[in-house]
Amino acid sequence: MIEFIQQFNPVTQAFFATLFTWGVTAAGAALVFFTRAVDKKLMDSMLGFAAGVMIAASFWSLLAPGIEMADQLGQTPWLTAVIGFMGGGIFMRTIDAFLPHLHPSLSIEKSEGIKTSWQRSTLLVLAITLHNIPEGLAVGVAFGAVAAGLPAASIGGAIALAIGIGIQNFPEGSAVSMPLRREGMSKWKSFLLGQSSGIVEPIAGVAGALFVLKMQNILPYALCFAAGAMIFVVVEELIPESQRSYENIDMVTMATMLGFSVMMILDVSLG
Template identity: 50%
Template sequence: MRRSLSDVVQRSLTGFAAGVMVAASVWSLLIPAIDQAAAMGHWAFLPAFIGFWIGVLFLLLLDHAVPHIHQNSGQTEGPASRLQRTTMMVLAVTLHNIPEGMAVGVVYAGYLSGSAQITAAGAMALSLGIAIQNFPEGAIISMPLRAEGLKKSRAFAGGVLSGAVEPVGALLTILAAEHIVPAMPYFLSFAAGAMLYVVVEELIPEMSQGKHSNVGTVFFALGFSVMMMLDVALG
């Protein structure tokens, strides 16, 4: 690609990533969380409800605590900072990636424990879906950095660094598997709440404002259906 993404391409990539994240939140995280609390009977929704809201509030806190800026916004979010614009753009995508790494880590922790009703195929479906949507996310951050005047190597490094939090978060979660399993429904729904916060607060506005909003919607549906098929077929 050249120095910048066209508006149509950017909306397509953003919509696709949002669709994958919403489907992953429902099929790979919230539904398993409710299923694992089935012994609670009519209250089986409670762990998922509590974990979901903790995830939302956690991302809300990070959104206010970390200085960052989005590509199409001239206004810095979070506390006042003297960081460069390019650095804050990387931090914005890094915030998006935190719940994705946690989601993969929680699911694999459940699988490795052998006591959380999570299959290897189900864990693979989630990690594959997250990996697929990382392609458009990487482009969404690297290409604007290139447009800001950074060299190709530095723009590429910025995209990589924004996603580095995912394997780190997943590994830490897996290492704590034996402590997570008893509260697995809460952790699964926590990751879902955090991801849906990102989708609704950031991705959907980016894909739907102005012209070509229907393009973002179509690719949202495409991403949702791809993740849904992966989870059902492999899970």
């Protein structure tokens, strides 16, 4: 598989990889064709698993390679890591503060960002879309980094990241479509809105790859930036959302650790 992917340029690789992650989002949204609701314990566990995958991906696929690249390029590794990591978090916090969105388990009165009269369905899609921006960006930057030829970046590691992001996108797609279906929306409309939250990933992926190809000196910053943006999403949304039901907290914690382990295995074995 790696040999096949290597025949394409990094931008095309990032595009195909993020099409895959979008496709898994659509697969999660497609659950509405089979049921109106997913068991609460299962959904919480899936969200916890997704959080574990993103935490592991942030370190193994982004932050650690970024620090190694900074050292290879003669930068101060810890300073590069801090600037990039915190920059990613600040970027996501700024978008979070202004973009109208609604977390799936909350009432519309608790929507965040600039107040609007937009429908609940639109706000739900925007919430998951907000999450998918750093995910698509991370995949794009990872494939773009391979073209720099630095030892810290590998095509296997980029593929592992795309697979991990894809896996954790499954519950995110269902987290949009399921609430809409429960509220009486048709199966097809619930599905279309659920999968639409993943459209931003190919866009962000291609943009990330193009950006680092044009400015390879900022590669370490870009990788750490993507890591910071992903950790913001995990801490601000996925972990709190997965642990709203306190009785499920032990199961969710183990699911989070399992997700971390799966992503770690993918990155170490393929990277």
